[in-house]
Amino acid sequence: MTARKPSRKAPRSKSAAAAEATTAEAVGVDTAQAPTATPVPAAAPAPAPASVEAETAAPAATKAAAPAKRSRPRRTDAVPPLPRQAGDGSARPAAALDPADRGRLLAGDHHDPHAVLGARPVPGGVLVRALRPFARSVTVLADGAQAELHDDGDGFFSGVLPVKEVPAYRLRVAYDDNTIEVDDPYRFLPALGELDLHLIGEGRHEELWRALGSEPMVHQGVAGTRFTVWAPNARGVRVTGDFTYWDGTGTPMRSLGSSGVWELFLPGIGEGALYKFDICRPDGSHTVRADPMARRTEVPPATASIVTAAHHEWRDQDWMAHRGDRPVHEAPFSVYEVHLASWRPGLTYRQLAEQLPSYVKDLGFTHVELMPVSEHPFGGSWGYQVTGFYAPTSRMGTPDDFRFLVDALHRAGIGVIMDWVPAHFPRDDWALAEFDGRPLYEHADPQRAAHPDWGTLEFDYGRTEVRNFLVANATYWCEEFHIDGLRVDAVASMLYLDYSREDGQWSPNEFGGRENLDAVAFLQEMNATVYRRNPGVVTIAEESTAWDGVTRPTDSGGLGFGLKWxxxxxxxxxxxxxxxxxxxxxxxxxxxxxxxxxxSENYVLPISHDEVVHGKQALVAKxxxxxxxxxxxxxxxxxxxxxxxxxxxxxxxxxxxxxxxxxxxxxxxxxxxxxxxxxxxxxxxxxxxxxxxxxxxxxxxxxxxxxxxxxxxxxxxxxxxxxxxxxxxxxxxxxxxxxxxxxxxxxxxxxxxxxxxxxxxxxxxxxxxxxxxxxxxxxxxxxxxxxxxxxxxxxxxxxxxxxxxxxxxxxxxxx
The missing domain is CATH 2.60.40.1180 (Golgi alpha-mannosidase II)
Structure with missing residues (x-):
C-alpha cells in the first residue's frame, strides 16, 4: 500500500464512494441525495470536560444534537422551534415495526439499525422511522414542508410521507422542555469504504487510525463524526456519550459484514465530544468501553474517549528531511531518558517545550527517550500499563500540545524516542480486556493470555487484526507525532512461551520449541513496516536474553531492530x-x-530508570x-x-x-x-x-x-x-x-x-x-x-x- 503523507485534515476512506454506491439499494436511500464524504476543515479544538458528567463543557455542535433526558432538563432556549408553514400535516401511519426488530433495537443487539430506522421508499410514499427516547414528538422537515410522525411508543416514531423519492430531510424533535432540529443519522450511507474493510480483514491496514475510532468529517454534505469500532463478537454496539447523556439507546451502530467493524455517522457531533461504546456481549449483557483507537482521552481517573483532530502546524521540516542522512549505528547517539510527568512535576507539554529542549541541548545529548506517553490509568505504572495506545496521556495536555513538544525538540536538534509497550495491557474492565465479551486483543488460551509478572494480559500476536492494531500503532506515532524512534519494552517476554512460567504452565510451539512464533512474526512485520514507511526512524529492543539476530534484518531471518539494549x-x-x-x-x-x-548486535549501553528504583539505589549510591x-x-x-x-x-x-x-x-x-x-x-x-x-x-x-x-x-x-x-x-x-x-x-x-x-x-x-x-x-x-x-x-x-x-x-x- 502506498504510504500517504500525514495531513492535518481527516481524510476520507478511499473506497467510501464505492461503498455508497453498492450500499444505497440495501439501505433504501436515494443516491441522488447522497454527495460523497469529504474531510472536515480544521477547526479550533474545544477544551475537554473534566469528566463524563460535565456535559456543560461539550462544544456547541455537540450539544445541538443531544436529546433531553427526564433526569437532565435541557435549556428551553437551546434551539428555537421553527414556525409552521403551508402544507403542514401528519404523515400517514406506517406498518407496525416487526416486534423482533423493535425488541433488538431497545435491547441494543441489532446488527443493522439502518435497515429499520431512517427513510426508504415504500408503496405510496417514503417511510421515515426514528428512535428518539424521551421525545414528545418528531417532525420531518423537507423541501419547505413538514410532517409529524406518529408516536409508536418506547421512543419510536414513524410515518409515510406522500413523496416519490427520499428527500433531503431533517428531524425536529420536541421534548417536554426543549425542541431541537437535527439531521437523522440513519439517512446516511456508510462512511467507511470497502477497501478499508478489506485491509482490516487482511490485517494490512497500515493507517488503521484513519479507518477506526472517531473521525470528524463532512459526509454527504453534513459535518459530523464517524464512529467505527472492531467488535466481531458483539451482538450489537451503540455509541454513547455526553451528547446522549450516556444513554446509547437512540444511537445503535451497524455491522459492516464479516469485518467485525461497526459504524455510525453522527451529524452535528464535533471535536471535544466525550464518548464510549456500549457493547452487547454474546450472552446479552452489556459493557461500556473506551475506544481502543481513541486519539484523545479524558484525564485519568476519568476514562471517556474524546473526539479530536490534529491542527498543529509543524516547523521541523529540516529535521525530518535530514534525520535519515546517516545510519544510526554509524552516528553519534547519546540518549537522555525522561519521565515527562516528573521531570519538572506539574508542567504541561507546552511548558516542557520551553525548558526540556534547552536543558538537553546544553548537555549535548543527541536524543531524548520518553518513558511511555500513551494513555495509562495508573501513574505509578510509569506508563507501562497502557489503555490508550493511540492517545498521548492527557495529564499534560492535548495531542497537539504533545506535537508542540516534539516539534520544539526537533527544532533544537534533538531526536525523540518513545517507549512503546506492545508486550501486554492491563485488565481494566472499561478498556481492552475481553473487549466484546470474549478474548479479543488477548489470546484465547488463558495460559497464553495471562502475563505472570505484571498481572496483565498479553496480546494475541497470531490474530491478524490484533497484529494490525499494533503495527499500525507503531507507524502512527512516527507519522502523526514525528517520533524518531521506538524503544520496544519487554521484548523477551514476548519471544518466549515459557517466559516466567513453570513446567505445565505453557505449551510448546508447533515445532516443539519455546519460541513464540506469532510474536516473532509480529516484531518482524512491525520493524519492516516502520522502516519502510519512515526513513530515519530507529527501533530499539529491550531484550535481555541471547536471542540470535535481534538487530539482524528481517530478510536475513532477524527481528529487524536497529539497536538493542x-x-x-x-x-x-x-x-x-x-x-x-x-x-x-x-x-x-x-x-x-x-x-x-x-x-553480535548493534548495542545501546543503558543506565535506565530500571536501575535506579526499587531498592537498586541511584547510580552514585551504588x-x-x-x-x-x-x-x-x-x-x-x-x-x-x-x-x-x-x-x-x-x-x-x-x-x-x-x-x-x-x-x-x-x-x-x-x-x-x-x-x-x-x-x-x-x-x-x-x-x-x-x-x-x-x-x-x-x-x-x-x-x-x-x-x-x-x-x-x-x-x-x-x-x-x-x-x-x-x-x-x-x-x-x-x-x-x-x-x-x-x-x-x-x-x-x-x-x-x-x-x-x-x-x-x-x-x-x-x-x-x-x-x-x-x-x-x-x-x-x-x-x-x-x-x-x-x-x-x-x-x-x-x-x-x-x-x-x-x-x-x-x-x-x-x-
Missing amino acids: NMGWMHDSLVYMSKEPVHRKYHHNEMTFSMVYAY MPGDWWQQRANHRAYLGFMWAHPGKQLLFMGQEFAQGAEWSEGHGPDWWLLDPTYDASGDHRGVRTLVGDLNAVYGAVPALWQRDTVPEGFSWVDGGAAEDNVFAFLRYDADGSPLLAVSHFSPVVRHDYRLGVPETGTEGWVEVLNTDAERYGGSGVTNEEPLKAEAVPAHGRPASISLTLPPLATVWFRPA
Whole structure:
C-alpha cells in the first residue's frame, strides 16, 4: 500500500464512494441525495470536560444534537422551534415495526439499525422511522414542508410521507422542555469504504487510525463524526456519550459484514465530544468501553474517549528531511531518558517545550527517550500499563500540545524516542480486556493470555487484526507525532512461551520449541513496516536474553531492530563498580566480557530508570567509599561508558549524581544543583562532565563511527586486573585513534606505560579527564603532550608513559 503523507485534515476512506454506491439499494436511500464524504476543515479544538458528567463543557455542535433526558432538563432556549408553514400535516401511519426488530433495537443487539430506522421508499410514499427516547414528538422537515410522525411508543416514531423519492430531510424533535432540529443519522450511507474493510480483514491496514475510532468529517454534505469500532463478537454496539447523556439507546451502530467493524455517522457531533461504546456481549449483557483507537482521552481517573483532530502546524521540516542522512549505528547517539510527568512535576507539554529542549541541548545529548506517553490509568505504572495506545496521556495536555513538544525538540536538534509497550495491557474492565465479551486483543488460551509478572494480559500476536492494531500503532506515532524512534519494552517476554512460567504452565510451539512464533512474526512485520514507511526512524529492543539476530534484518531471518539494549554490559559493569577497589581485581572480567559479544548486535549501553528504583539505589549510591570516592567512581564509570563500543543512555538525575532513588512523585532532586546547597560544586561538576563527555563524543568519530564492527576497537591492556586498569583504542573510518584509559583504584599511578600505535609521533594529548577539578576531581592531569617512545609495550612498537589519576577515566588523542 502506498504510504500517504500525514495531513492535518481527516481524510476520507478511499473506497467510501464505492461503498455508497453498492450500499444505497440495501439501505433504501436515494443516491441522488447522497454527495460523497469529504474531510472536515480544521477547526479550533474545544477544551475537554473534566469528566463524563460535565456535559456543560461539550462544544456547541455537540450539544445541538443531544436529546433531553427526564433526569437532565435541557435549556428551553437551546434551539428555537421553527414556525409552521403551508402544507403542514401528519404523515400517514406506517406498518407496525416487526416486534423482533423493535425488541433488538431497545435491547441494543441489532446488527443493522439502518435497515429499520431512517427513510426508504415504500408503496405510496417514503417511510421515515426514528428512535428518539424521551421525545414528545418528531417532525420531518423537507423541501419547505413538514410532517409529524406518529408516536409508536418506547421512543419510536414513524410515518409515510406522500413523496416519490427520499428527500433531503431533517428531524425536529420536541421534548417536554426543549425542541431541537437535527439531521437523522440513519439517512446516511456508510462512511467507511470497502477497501478499508478489506485491509482490516487482511490485517494490512497500515493507517488503521484513519479507518477506526472517531473521525470528524463532512459526509454527504453534513459535518459530523464517524464512529467505527472492531467488535466481531458483539451482538450489537451503540455509541454513547455526553451528547446522549450516556444513554446509547437512540444511537445503535451497524455491522459492516464479516469485518467485525461497526459504524455510525453522527451529524452535528464535533471535536471535544466525550464518548464510549456500549457493547452487547454474546450472552446479552452489556459493557461500556473506551475506544481502543481513541486519539484523545479524558484525564485519568476519568476514562471517556474524546473526539479530536490534529491542527498543529509543524516547523521541523529540516529535521525530518535530514534525520535519515546517516545510519544510526554509524552516528553519534547519546540518549537522555525522561519521565515527562516528573521531570519538572506539574508542567504541561507546552511548558516542557520551553525548558526540556534547552536543558538537553546544553548537555549535548543527541536524543531524548520518553518513558511511555500513551494513555495509562495508573501513574505509578510509569506508563507501562497502557489503555490508550493511540492517545498521548492527557495529564499534560492535548495531542497537539504533545506535537508542540516534539516539534520544539526537533527544532533544537534533538531526536525523540518513545517507549512503546506492545508486550501486554492491563485488565481494566472499561478498556481492552475481553473487549466484546470474549478474548479479543488477548489470546484465547488463558495460559497464553495471562502475563505472570505484571498481572496483565498479553496480546494475541497470531490474530491478524490484533497484529494490525499494533503495527499500525507503531507507524502512527512516527507519522502523526514525528517520533524518531521506538524503544520496544519487554521484548523477551514476548519471544518466549515459557517466559516466567513453570513446567505445565505453557505449551510448546508447533515445532516443539519455546519460541513464540506469532510474536516473532509480529516484531518482524512491525520493524519492516516502520522502516519502510519512515526513513530515519530507529527501533530499539529491550531484550535481555541471547536471542540470535535481534538487530539482524528481517530478510536475513532477524527481528529487524536497529539497536538493542545491552543488558549484559549494564549488569556486569554495575556489579564490578559496586565492589570495593581492593576486591575489583577478582571481578575484572565483568568489565571485559562485553567485548566477547560486542559485535553480535548493534548495542545501546543503558543506565535506565530500571536501575535506579526499587531498592537498586541511584547510580552514585551504588558506588563504594566515601562521598568523594562515590562521585569519582561515578565520573570514571561514565567516562568508561562513553568510550565503550555502543550508544549511550542515561536516566534523568544521574547526570548530576542524584543520590536518592527516582520517584515518579517528585522527580529529580533539582535542589542539589542550587549553589547555596552545592557550594563545592559536587553535583554541578558531574553535570559539567556529562556535557563535556557528549561534546567530545560528538566531535570524535572514533567514539561512534565504527561501534558495530571489530575494526573500531582494540585492547591495549585488558588484563591489568591488579591495577584495576582498562586501556583500549577506538578508531574511526580513517583509522584515527582515541586512547581511553579507565583506572578504578583510589591511588595515583605515575609513569604508567601503555603501548600505542606509531600514530601520534607529535604526542598524545589529554582531551578529557574525569578527575579534573572542574568536575569535582583532585586535578591530577597530564598537561603536556605525551611523546610516543620507541619502547615496545603490549605488543605495540611504541608506548607512552602517563600519570593515572585516582578513580578516573582519561581520553587521549594524537596531537
